[in-house]
Amino acid sequence: MTTLDSSKEIQKNNSEVNETHEDFRMFGLITFLIADGMTFAGFFAAYLTYKAVNPLPDGAIYELELPIPTLNTILLLVSSATFHKAGKALLKDKNSDSQKWLFFTAFLGIIFLICQLFEYFHLPFGLTDNLFASTFYALTGFHGLHVTLGTLMILIIAWQSRINGGRLTSRNMFPLEAVELYWHFVDGIWVVLFIILYLL
Amino acid sequence: MTISIDPQKTNNESLQPKGWLRYFSFSLDHKVIGIQYLVCGFLFYLIGGTLASAIRIELASPMSDFMPRDVYNQVLTLHGTIMIFLWIVPVVNGAFGNYLIPFYVGARDMAFPRLNAVAFWLIPPSGLMLVASYFVEGAAQAGWTAYPPLSITTPQSGQIIWILSVLLLGGSSIFGGINFIATIIKLRRPGLKLMQLPMYCWAMLGTSLLVVLSTPVLAGTLILLSFDIIANTGFFNPVLGGNVVVYQHLFWFYSHPAVYIMVLPAFGLVSEILPVHARKPLFGYTTMVFSIMGIVVLGLVVWAHHMFTSGTPPWMRLFFTIATAFIAVPTGIKFFNWVATLWGGKISINSAMLFSCGFIINFVFGGITGVALAQVPFDIHVHDTYFVVAHFHYIVYGGTVFIIFSSIYHWFPKVIGKMLNEKLGILHFIITFIGFNLCFAPQHWLGLNGMPRRVAEYDPQFQFVNQISSLGALLMAISTIPFLINVFLSVRNGKNAGDNPWNALTPEWLTSSPPPVENWEGEAPLVEEPYGYGKEISEQK
Amino acid sequence: MLNKKIYLILIISLVFAISFWIGFNVNLLPAEASINAPIYDELFKILFIIGLIIFIGMTIAVIYSLFMFRKRNDQIGDGIALEGNLSLEIVWTIIPSIIVLLIGLYSYNIYDRMGGMKELNHNHEMMSSNTEKIWAGISQTSDNEIAINNLSIEVSAMQFAFLFNYPKGNFISGELHVPVDQKVSMRMESKDVIHAFWVPEFRIKQDIIPGQPTILNFTPTKVGKYPIICAELCGPYHGGMRASIIVEEESDYNEWFNKNKKPEVNL
């Protein structure tokens, strides 16, 4: 099948299974993730500049504890692995296995968010306390938004994979692959964020 | 969503809204979307132009007498924002990109038709919201650059609406960019090589890369700014320990590339128009491609030339001077190539050609003042004066808007199937060209001699020159009239154009005019030489 | 063929001649009243001439081709199938590169002569003894030179006025008085939004930024009264935010200074 025909196909039926589409839908998603990554890059750049040129005023509190974010890092890394498992299971037509792994991944995502909220409530500074506090909340909050979105999408595809021959099958892997890529991306951003915000 | 076309039924014409009605629907057809972009953009151009006229009326006298001072600031903010985000960017990218790119790559539609329609339908509401913000508490009044702390301290509702609207428009532009990249890279007809694509594809590829890489940064910045306004954080608020210059860096990281987002597609369009009317191949295809990519790369690393008088350290000023000035090299290559394309041709002097040549002359002028501005010591004197206003109007109006008109004259027969009236077209060109130069050339002098920009009142010694400029603006407003008459008359009873009135070789002309729903009746033709003019003749010899 | 070359050379020299003539005879700039101004005008002249040559050259080329290669009524068919010419393309890549490089180096030199590349950190009288972080500006001189005369001025800008604080005389003025031919050093900070200090006759400008002090040094050379213009949008009355700088003979300046001077406040 030629690419030309596939362009016609996709107009005709968006949800229909067709291998040749995946290619450029995935391509579009990657482009989008690059764009999204640039938003984070902007935030990071701002944070690093602040750090370099705007020293904390006397008496300002900006202390971060490491245990929770470290746990969160591990959670996300594990969740990336479990997501991968889900994909493998689906490829072998083991839909219920795949679904289990997906739910587990979503569960890890939720734990991550809970830990994040827990950290927020126990930090000694609030959103408007100082520049670094604000930047900290903006960055982690924006990332948390991504995790929330990702978790929701995982739940949706988990729901879709519930039956053999349903909307998400080994022949229509695209939704899973797309969400997986997104999830790895969110993961990667977290690692960068963890290094820049907590370790530097 | 009024009437939506199911993608399954695109082939079934009876289910589509008929005639002009489909332009008000959530259509997935790239040609319909292209026209939607163009008409919507043009309406906003009229609004932005009306605001510009208000500016010029106010400035016809040295006192602030035509409107209150804060309204003046709102007017110039809206003028800048509308012209950039609702006229130039959507039209040179969205309108022409949507209409032409699928033809050029030999596809039946864009890669993501739905995303495409969404991208367009984000524009009218955010534009209307922006205009309507005037009636709430007053529109945003911190200039289109929205520098904090001013943007934090002026009335908040207007600024927030401005931010929201620019965010939506940015989103629209990112969706468009993703779509163009995917279409150009992935949807090419089998057998069509990258280096055989018409130049506009390359221009759009470069532009879309810039869109995807830089627009998100603007989005992030504006989100931070809105936090400063709503949630009382202090990212850019010095009272709370923030740093106002960081905003400027982030803002210009987008907004400098944005100027190439406004002009690279125009470069592409002119590369399509000149060869057709000069009956010659585009000169130096390969160097053109490289210079586009060169502009993309350089364009990402020159942003701080807008900040020479802000808090930037000396070494930074120096680096940005050199990097900025070097953009003249790839840009120059393109201009020399265009002149070489004209050289030795058989040039039809028509409206499309005249607007394109007007573009070359105006843009070279604006580009040269740009290179002067890039020199730190030069810029220190004229920064934030009318010299800068003159520089960029020479480029955005004398450059991009001229090309938009040129393209309308060139592709109107394709879209409608009828010719535009040449006499009215040439009249339009003459008035526009004179009015434009009369309006903006004197502004260079104003800036050099001490008139800052964004002022409603000025030193009386500048009154005469300002009046000349206002006269020019009046001429520009008048010049729209023959254009509009021309379009209305020609749509109703213009001369029949036939399928290919210009005998052009680029793929969009190889189908009927106006084109059928999926662009080609049969298979898309493989156009290996979109600029192969003069080939048969030399072979016959 | 030879004929063509002669014409080409003739036209090019004509373009050069016209550009140089305009460059030297058309003055687009206001009076020169500081030592920066003549340096600036030198740069301006060069840029103006180069710009004119390129602009006139390109315009002639476009209009000439429109005229010479226009399609006559009886003509049919296409132009020559010329798709490129490598050596020509290399030439017009290299020549502009050299031009912009030379312009860049030259303007670096100009900037250096204006004082733009000087160390910014700056020990100001009224500040505590530790050096304060200065974010940007144009420095033209070492601090000691300024310290010996009284010309350290603190500028504060606010919506919509400039205030000039003369620490040595312990008074604040709304007008800036300076003696001619002496170096002046200003430390500037804004109280609210960003403003800018611009004196067109001096060819200097520097933003005045809240939270980030900047400095601006200059040496006036001509007695007279010049406008100080705020050049950064700062609110509705931005256009009205102006002040005057009065450059006067040293004796006049001293008289003015002594008249306004207030006795030191005892702590």
Ligand code: HEA
């Ligand atoms: C489409 C829009 C567009 C484009 C393409 C450009 C192109 C360029 N611009 Fe412009 N610019 C703006 C829109 C644009 N600009 C706007 C909107 C602002 C103001 C923003 C605001 O503050 O509101 C601005 C402001 C602006 C500034 C800041 C001024 C200030 O605020 O103090 C500077 C400074 O360096 C600058 C430089 C340049 C340069 C060097 C180019 C170059 O790309 C030009 C290159 C082209 C040529 C040089 C001509 C062709 C070349 C030749 C014929 C070759 C031979 C030439 C030489 C060897 C010199 N621009």
Ligand code: HEA
């Ligand atoms: C990007 C595109 C663009 C375009 C096309 C224009 C077009 C014009 N601009 Fe604009 N301008 C900007 C972008 C643009 N501008 C920007 C970014 C700024 C900076 C804003 C800022 O500082 O923040 C600016 C600022 C700016 C200023 C400086 C304001 C100031 O600093 O105080 C001036 C002053 O002369 C001006 C004038 C004009 C004029 C006369 C036109 C003319 O070319 C317009 C011609 C068009 C018309 C006159 C419309 C014709 C139609 C009618 C009038 C018909 C009537 C209406 C109906 C039928 C509904 N512009």
Ligand code: CUA
């Ligand atoms: Cu202060 Cu403008």
Ligand SMILES: [Cu+2]
């Ligand atoms: Cu720029």
